[in-house]
Amino acid sequence: MMLMRGNAACPGCPIPREIDALLEVTGQKTVLVVPASCTSVIMGDTNGMPSSVPVVHSAFAAAPAIASGIKAALNSKKEDATVVVWAGDGGTGDIGLASLSGAAERNEDIMYLCYDNEAYMNTGVQRSGLTPYGAWTTTTPEGKRERKKPIPQIVAEHGVPYVATASIAYIFDYQAKVKKAKEIQGFRYIHLLSPCPPGWRFDSSLTIRIAKLAVETGIWPLYEIEKGKFRLTSLSKTLIDKSKRKPVLEYLKLQGRFSKMTSEEVKKLQNEVDEFWEEIQKID
Amino acid sequence: MQVESKVIKGLVGNHAVAYAVKQAKPQVLAVYPITPQTTMLEKLSEYVESGELKAKMIRVESEHSALAAVYGAALAGSRVFTATASQGLLYMTEMIYWAGGQRVPIVAAVATRAIASPWSILDDHHDFVSKRDAIWIQLMAENVQEAYDLTIQAFKISEDKRVLLPVMMGFDGFILTHTLEKVELLPDNVVDAFIPPRDFNLIDFSDPLGIGQVASPEDYIYYRYEAQRSMERSREVITEVERDYEDITGRKYGLxxxxxxxxxxxxxxxxxxxxxxxxxxxxxxxxxxxxxxxxxxxxxxxxxxxxxxxxxxxxxxxxxxxxxxxxxxxxxxxxxxxxxxxxxxxxxxxxxxxxxxxxxxxxxxxxxxxxxxxxxxxxxxxxx
Structure with missing residues (x-):
C-alpha cells in the first residue's frame, strides 16, 4: 500500500484507491506533483502525510511546469524516476490548461493524471469547464447549460505519444494504461473519471457502480491513443453497437446532480452520446 | 588574493548577466521572453545550444511556468536561473511567493520596467519593489559591472545554508540591459571556486517529503518566523560574500x-x-x-x-x-x-x-x- 488509509478523503471517494493503483505500477521512485485540489487535503498537513513517495504541492496553474523542472533536474543527476502530475479537472482543463498545453507541446517526459470529478469539489461543488451538460452545481443551480470540455482530445491534438481515458471501476484497464505510459518517453496523459459522492449527490456506497455505469452507457468511453492511433479498450470495445450500451438515463438517475434534467434534456444528452459513438466507429 | 588575469570586455547589461549565469553553471533554466530582458534569453539560448553552458533550457509558455519550472528543478537539486521584467514579474507573482515560502535557492534577474496600463516598455522600479514581501533577497545594481558581479554573488548568497532564500537581482531596463559598458570578467575557474557545487535537494525517494503541504496554524506562523530570521541572518552572509568578492576583484560592495x-x-x-x-x-x-x-x-x-x-x-x-x-x-x-x-x-x-x-x-x-x-x-x- 503506497497511500496510508485513514487519510482525509471523504467516504466513498475513489481518489486514494486511484493514487494507490497508480503507485502500485510506477513504484517507489515516483514524484507526485499536486496542484490545488481535493488531493491537496488528502495528502495531509504538517502533522504528517499518507504518501510513501515524495509529494510536491503546487499552485493551481503550475503543476506541469513544476513537473518539467523536477524531471530536468533528475535527468541532470541521471536519476531515473517517474514524475507524475496528479491534478483535478479544474487544475487541468481550466486554470491549468496553458501550463498543460505548454508541457504537452514541449513533449516533456512526464506523466499527467487528471482525476476528473467534474467540478471544483474541494471548494464545495462549483462548476468547472469539465462539468457535464445538465449537472447541478452550487454555481449552476438549475443545471449547466454548456457541454463538457473535451480535454483528452485537446491533449491528443498536441501529438503527444500517449493519451488514454480510464475508470476506477476498470482498475486492470487503468493499471495497464499506467504501465504502458510508464514505459513511454515523452508526455503521457491519462484522464480518469472520478465519481464524487457529495458533489454528484449519490450514496457513498455507489461509487464503483456509478463509475461502471458511466462506461456501460457510453458516456465515458475507455480508449487509448498511442502514437496517434486510437483504440477502444476493456468493456468499451464491445459498445460500438448501440444496443449493447445502456441508456444514459440509468447513469443519470442515480445521481442527485442530474435530478432537474427534463426528459428533453436527457434525450439531447443521449443523442450527443450516440453521435460521439458514431464518430468513434469511423475512427476505430 | 586578487585575480591577476583580468578579462575586460565591452558588454551590454543583458549579455554581462548572461555571461555571469554561464559561469555559475546552473543545470536548469526556464525563461519566457519579455522586453527588455529578451537579449539575455537569446544569449543564454546560444550558450546552451553551443554546449558552452551544459544546462537544460525549458522554453516555457509563460512567466508563471518559468518560475514554476525552476522551482521544481531547484527542489530536485539543480542550480537554477530565470529572468523577467514588468508584466512578466507580475504574472510570476504567485510562484514568486510560492518559492519564497519554501525558501528554495533560485536566482532571478529582473530587468526593471514600468507596469501597464498604460503600456510602457521603459524603466521604473514598480515591478521590482512590488515583490518586497515575497521572502526574496533583493539586490539592485547600479551599472553593468555591478549587474555581473551581483549575479555571481546571488548564487552564493542564495545557496548559503544559513540563508536558503531565492535572490532577485534588479537592474534598470534599457538603461543597463541595453547599454554597452566596460566589464571586468572573472576567469571561469575563479567563479567555480567562488561558488561551490550546490548541496540542496528535497526530493529524496528514501525519505519522501510533502513539500508545500497544508500547514496547521501552529506551523504556518513558524514557517514565516523562520523566513524572517533567515532574512536577518542573510545580512551577515551578504556582507561576508561581498567581502570575499572584494578580496578577489578589489571591488567593494556592501548593503x-x-x-x-x-x-x-x-x-x-x-x-x-x-x-x-x-x-x-x-x-x-x-x-x-x-x-x-x-x-x-x-x-x-x-x-x-x-x-x-x-x-x-x-x-x-x-x-x-x-x-x-x-x-x-x-x-x-x-x-x-x-x-x-x-x-x-x-x-x-x-x-x-x-x-x-x-x-x-x-x-x-x-x-x-x-x-x-x-x-x-x-x-x-x-x-x-
Missing part, C-alpha cells in the same frame, strides 16, 4: 554604498542606475560649496535599516529619489528610509521621478539638492 557621506549635510538616497547621475549631482553640489552625499541602497531586502539610520542621523536633511510609488502612501524607498530613521529628528523628503522611462539627469537632482539646502523642498515632489 549600502556611500559616496561623500562622511561630512555630508544633505543626503540623496537612491537605488539602481541613476545612482550614477546622483554621484555627478553630488560632485556639482560640492563644487558649489554644498556638502552633499549619496547613499545608495544596494540591498532592498533585507533592508539595511541600521546602515541607513546611521547615515541619515549624521545629516541635516535627506531626499529620497524613487522610481516607484505606493499610491496613497508615498515613494516606496522613501517610506523605507523614513521607517529606518524612526526617532531621528531629520527631515526626509521624497522625490518621485523617472516613472515609465521619463528622463532624469544630474541637473534635475542638483536642483532638488539646492532646494533641500535652501529649505525649499516640499515633503513630496514629482518631477513631471
Amino acid at each position: 549600502i554604498d556611500c559616496y561623500m557621506c562622511d561630512d555630508a549635510e544633505y543626503i540623496i538616497v537612491s537605488m539602481g542606475a541613476w545612482s550614477g547621475d546622483a554621484r555627478v549631482a553630488v560632485q556639482k553640489e560640492r563644487e558649489k560649496g554644498i556638502r552633499a552625499g549619496l547613499l545608495k541602497v544596494r540591498t532592498f531586502r533585507p533592508f539595511p535599516k541600521d546602515e541607513v539610520k546611521q547615515i541619515v542621523g549624521k545629516s541635516r536633511g535627506v531626499v529620497v529619489f524613487d522610481r516607484s510609488v505606493s499610491y496613497g502612501s508615498g515613494g516606496v524607498l522613501a517610506n523605507e528610509v523614513k521607517s529606518a530613521s524612526y526617532g531621528l529628528d531629520v527631515p526626509i523628503h521624497s522625490v518621485i521621478a523617472g516613472l515609465g522611462g521619463k528622463d532624469v539627469r544630474p541637473l534635475h537632482m542638483e536642483k532638488v539638492l539646492d532646494d533641500l539646502a535652501l529649505n525649499q523642498l516640499e515633503d513630496e515632489r514629482w518631477l513631471l
